Amino acid sequence: MTYFPLMLDLKDRPVLLLAGGPETKAKLQALLEAEARLTVLAEEDGFGLESLEREGRIRWIRRGYREGDLRGFFLVVSHPKDKAIHPLLREEAERERVFLVTVDDPEHASAIFPAVLRRGGLVVALSTSGAAPALAVRLKERLAQLFPESYGALVAYLRTLRPRMARIPRFEERKRLWYRIVDEALEALDLDPHGGLPRAMAKAEEALQEVVEWTR
Known part of the structure; x- marks a missing residue:
């Protein structure tokens, strides 16, 4: 299977989560962080659903899946206790033209979740195309050592340069x-991952001032 990598803006988009499996809490949290307009199908509350519903963060439907539940959603994420419903979900998702993530069951999915490393605005997504998610997780852990939190601060600073x-x-x-600034910033962080950002920012300001004066 060859997947097309894509990052989605789920803010205020209708997303359905079929809950119950062991990774439900992690998927729930990820969708909340993405600010999706989230509906949860779950017969039982093992994930703080009642509290989230009171806070207005989710809509909780207290039952399992029924045919027709996928209509009107932008994305469906399924992680129930019993994956036997996934063939039915896949059929309905195809009819409704809805992307379907079936957690730990890529055979019935039209989309998969990668392992994700976040450093502020820097997002690194890793996938083995559903073959070995554990490998993607271990690679993410290695990358976390290469990219400390200072890389998120670098992205935030570079964003401020765009208008200028x-x-x-x-x-x-x-x-x-842009490449001069980025290369010098990366060199500074390579030398000092936790304290090199101020030096990188100072160099960026110098380089920008030089070019602005030269182009006047």
Whole structure:
């Protein structure tokens, strides 16, 4: 299977979660963090559903799956206790043109969740195309050592440069400057992963000022 990698903006989009399996809590939390408009199908509350419903963060339907439940959703994530319903879900998802994630059952899914490392705005997603999720998790743990939290701060700082960079009229000049700033920042973080960011920011300001003065 060859998957097309894609990152989705789920904010305020209707998402259905069929709950009950051992990883339900993690999937629930991830969807809440994505600010999805979340509906949960679950007969029992083992995941703080009642509290989340009181807070207005989810809609909880206190039963299992019935045909027709997928209609109107942007994405469906299924992790029930009994995966025997997944063939039925796949058929309905195809009819309704809804992407379906069947956790730990890629055979019936039209989309899969990668292992995700987040450092602020830096998001690294790893997948083995459903073959070995444990490998993706271990690789994520290795990458976490390579990319400490300072990389998130770097992304946040680079975002602040965009309006000023946009004032440089020539595309090629902007491109060269972006790569110069990024390369110098990465070099500074390689030398000092936790304290190199201020030095990288100072160099970026110097480089930007040089180019702005030169292009006046």
